[in-house]
Amino acid sequence: MRERQAAMTGLQRFFLKTEIVFGPGMFDRLEAFRGQRIGIITDAFMVKSGMVDRVRAKLPPCEIKVFGEVVPEPPLQNIAQGARFLADFKPDAILALGGGSAIDAAKAILATLREMEPSRSIVMIAVPTTSGTGSEVTSYAIISEPERGIKHPLRSEEIIPDIALLDPELVMSVPPKVTADTGMDVITHALEAYVAREANDFSDAFAEKALALAFAHLPTAFANGNDVVARGALHNASCMAGIAFSAAGLGLNHGLAHAIGGRLHIPHGKINAMLLPLVIEYNAGTRGEFGPCLPAATRYAEVARRLGLEGPSVRAGVKSLAQAISRLNAQFGIPPTLRALGVDLDEVARYGAAMVQGTLADSCTASNPRKPTPDDVAELIGAVTG
Numbered sequence: 001m002r003e004r005q006a007a008m009t010g011l012q013r014f015f016l017k018t019e020i021v022f023g024p025g026m027f028d029r030l031e032a033f034r035g036q037r038i039g040i041i042t043d044a045f046m047v048k049s050g051m052v053d054r055v056r057a058k059l060p061p062c063e064i065k066v067f068g069e070v071v072p073e074p075p076l077q078n079i080a081q082g083a084r085f086l087a088d089f090k091p092d093a094i095l096a097l098g099g100g101s102a103i104d105a106a107k108a109i110l111a112t113l114r115e116m117e118p119s120r121s122i123v124m125i126a127v128p129t130t131s132g133t134g135s136e137v138t139s140y141a142i143i144s145e146p147e148r149g150i151k152h153p154l155r156s157e158e159i160i161p162d163i164a165l166l167d168p169e170l171v172m173s174v175p176p177k178v179t180a181d182t183g184m185d186v187i188t189h190a191l192e193a194y195v196a197r198e199a200n201d202f203s204d205a206f207a208e209k210a211l212a213l214a215f216a217h218l219p220t221a222f223a224n225g226n227d228v229v230a231r232g233a234l235h236n237a238s239c240m241a242g243i244a245f246s247a248a249g250l251g252l253n254h255g256l257a258h259a260i261g262g263r264l265h266i267p268h269g270k271i272n273a274m275l276l277p278l279v280i281e282y283n284a285g286t287r288g289e290f291g292p293c294l295p296a297a298t299r300y301a302e303v304a305r306r307l308g309l310e311g312p313s314v315r316a317g318v319k320s321l322a323q324a325i326s327r328l329n330a331q332f333g334i335p336p337t338l339r340a341l342g343v344d345l346d347e348v349a350r351y352g353a354a355m356v357q358g359t360l361a362d363s364c365t366a367s368n369p370r371k372p373t374p375d376d377v378a379e380l381i382g383a384v385t386g
Contacts, residue, residue, distance in 0.1 A: 127167070137242045
């Protein structure tokens with residue numbers, strides 16, 4: 001890939017801050033916080049389901065305060081609410097328990113607490129209960145403005161968690177549809193990182209392993225949520241994909257997903273999955289284009305080869321990868337279009353221009369291997385609308 005080779009002649013950096021702990025006895029790592037103050041940030045379901053109590057029972061004796069009011073795709077008001085709740089408690093550590101929304105909220109609350117009292121050192125611990133966002137190791141957080149239908153991807157090394165505890169027992173009860181949506185988010189993260197402008201040998205290694213694990217184990221985790229081996233492999237894949245995209249960046253798929261999902265209130269992993277076959281072929285230059293393939297095509301074809309999907313040419317490899325994604329979507333009941341999903345098409349038309357603008361302005365889009373035009377984005381939105 002000529003563009004990537006040219007980029008690699010300049011200074012590059014791979015930063016891995018998070019200590020990742022997994023396996024039996026993983027919660028023993030928190031013995032260091034004995035007698036300290038831990039603020040747990042989570043959502044109401046985690047509290048009502050008893051998950052918070054399960055985790056509290058694993059902690060050493062310490063003072064605990066629980067903010068259990070994180071909402072999906074947390075808005076700024078939710079962040080301010082959490083920061084106010086914990087400010088007087090002065091936690092030594094923040095423990096984020098939940099899916100991407102809880103961990104993202106905890107990151108933003110942590111940043112707010114640090115701004116309020118810069119001299120305090122606060123450790124962040126992330127305990128994911130879904131296998132999808134990889135937020136437990138990333139520099140990203142998504143904060144929303146629901147009244148404007150906008151999702152803001154924040155990116156800073158200051159919000160990367162210090163410790164991540166990966167316990168597959170905490171994801172065993174995730175329903176099949178959520179397993180599918182979040183699992184396809186893992187695949188999207190890894191694929192976007194693999195072709196991103198800042199991709200490098202280190203991010204590639206994590207992306208490749210994440211893809212191998214996700215393709216091998218997501219169908220099993222979807223069909224049998226009690227399979228601890230599949231759950232553990234998918235949990236690890238989510239974390240690895242997070243490491244990959246935190247280093248390399250994401251791309252147009254996420255830019256579109258933020259713009260469309262934010263306006264139309266579609267689950268993040270689902271809209272990513274619906275867009276992915278279209279964006280793969282767009283980036284590769286194989287979507288209705290019959291000239292030479294674009295540089296990203298070689299990278300997609302390499303993924304196809306590693307997954308045993310290779311075709312007789314680069315173009316065929318790209319096609320086989322896009323088709324494999326479409327087959328997974330069909331297997332999981334994820335429709336190919338917004339029309340099939342039952343979205344109000346009048347809303348798509350009403351917000352069309354705003355979604356194009358939002359996609360182009362999204363920071364994830366800047367990492368895409370192919371620079372999209374407004375017409376390109378509008379065409380892709382039209383294609384996924386159906």
